Amino acid sequence: MARRRVPPLRTVVDSRVESVHTVRAGTADGGRVRLSAYDLLTGPWYTPLTFFYRKTLDGEALRDSLARTLLRYPLLAGRLERDADGGLSVLCNDAGVRFTEASCPDPMREYGHLLRAQPVIGDVVREVSPFGVVGRDTPLLKIRLTQMRGGGSVLGVLISHSLADGGSTLAFLENWSREHLGLPWEDPSHDRRALDALGRPSDDPATRAGRVFVGVGRMRHLLTTLRPGLRRRVTVTTRFEAAELAAMKSRALGELTDAGAWVSTNDVLTAHLWRVLGELRAHPDEVVEWLGLVVGARSGLGDALPSSYWGNCVSKSWTSLPAGELRGRSLGAVAGDVRRCLRDNTEDKLRDEIAFLGSYRRRGVSRHVMSAHALDVSETSLTVNNWSRFPLYRIDLGAGRPFWYEFPDLPVPTVHITPTPEEDGGRDVYLCLSEPNAVLAGTGRWQERLHPYAVSGLTG
Structure with a gap:
């Protein structure tokens, strides 16, 4: 009997945590932003995105530009709270974003259609569990930067789906990119009442x-x-x-x-x-x-x-x-x-x-x-x-x-x-x-x- 052709399994990037940082904007008004009815559809799950770079990213520079970007994205540095009617709000207290730096003993490989990788977020089950988010000191944005031996970086991004859909997630990442490169970008509107x-x-x-x-x-x-x-x-x-x-x-x-x-x-x-x-x-x-x-x-x-x-x-x-x-x-x-x-x-x-x-x-x-x-x-x-x-x-x-x-x-x-x-x-x-x-x-x-x-x- 001929063997079935099984799609190739994703490879695991074996990394070791080197340091964990909390990135903050440095200011907070303590206000609450009540999430919209569309926001509530997703549940408190996280969306994992992973990007592979041939050149090495600078972790310290990324944290600096991320802090500046958070000034215009206060929800990402906040925490989820349950409203009296069962809805959700974000407390904009600048509690911070988790930024983990890790290293991998292997060189960067030619990832693509023929060689895929698991989302590089470390302990994925622990990181994305929706059961410990609301009413907890749980970051709504988590970044994991993995440096590969010999050069190249893998950037893992976990963002709470309660805050952003795919388009808004990519808009944030593109604006972070523009802030990092010193380019201008438009202030986002976080007023859910408008929707x-x-x-x-x-x-x-x-x-x-x-x-x-x-x-x-x-x-x-x-x-x-x-x-x-x-x-x-x-x-x-x-x-x-x-x-x-x-x-x-x-x-x-x-x-x-x-x-x-x-x-x-x-x-x-x-x-x-x-x-x-x-x-x-x-x-x-x-x-x-x-x-x-x-x-x-x-x-x-x-x-x-x-x-x-x-x-x-x-x-x-x-x-x-x-x-x-x-x-x-x-x-x-x-x-x-x-x-x-x-x-x-x-x-x-x-x-x-x-x-x-x-x-x-x-x-x-x-x-x-x-x-x-x-x-x-x-x-x-x-x-x-x-x-x-x-x-x-x-x-x-x-x-x-x-x-x-x-x-x-x-x-x-x-x-x-x-x-x-x-x-x-x-x-x-x-x-x-x-x-x-x-x-x-x-x-x-x-x-x-x-x-x-x-x-x-x-x-x-």
Whole structure:
């Protein structure tokens, strides 16, 4: 019997802690910032990001520039507190950020698609546990700088998801980079009232019926949240070159039938991945396949929200097709479905969502709100989180730009799309799947299915 091809395991960067510092801004007003209803959706989990640099970062210089940056990000140096109604606030007391310096006896390796690393945060379980955050002296931002033998550095960043979504996290890192390099940058807005004030129940029954968040009982919320952890997830990575994406988009545009119809490159890539993974999972024709799109709410809210707003401001859209229809539809038709799903994020939908979430917070049951689809149908759903426009490879902290970025495994099937290190119009894609599906996705046959529009197969 032929052996299964198993996706390569992530290597562990074996590091030893040399010193631990608390970085503070040096000033605090002691005020409280009450987190928004969107902030409360995430729970007190941390988002781990890891960046690999060929040149060595200066730890002391990083701490100095971080302290200056925290002057304009007082929430990051604060502590989470529980409100009387069950919500959360940040006490802006400048209690500080944890900055750990470590060393590794091994040289920097050529990390990338063929050699991936575990998020370099040290004891990850201890660092990211959400059970010791609220009401504790637990930093909301944790930095781990690992110096490699012979040069090169790994920068691990843990940020509380209660404070920031992906876009805001990268905005902070880019602003830290600009502060470190002596470049100007815009003050962020931390006023959550500006977002909460936009809540307004919709007059459209269809909008209210189609809300993507629902209130559930405490036990169902707990069981549904724990269920995905029963399956092991493995991440497979792959790269789509710019020419490959252009060929894919050309095919999709040619298959659109409505006059004036248009789809973006990311719409087409999302549609392609959904179709291929639908084939790979091989559900019976009548089983409904769900696609969840993580979308930023800022553009839908327009000028009503300050452009510099910093916090969680992310919604989700869902679309679905029977498995057989998903496999049988053309790329252009599925890309059109993706585009229509994104267009559902109207200002009316988002305002209604903010009002709905706010009503649960006022009743003291905000922790009972969850996505209407994602966890209940995790084995027939796919969540796509598109970071292709984020400045992942522009985080220069004095040693040039990173050459690789590492993404953590998630508890539900997820597609994470990022720019390439060269920012050349291509896309790096992280496919976080159940272990059997990840094994299949890593085989030659399914890699060919993922890349039929590559230079050697443009006619596919």
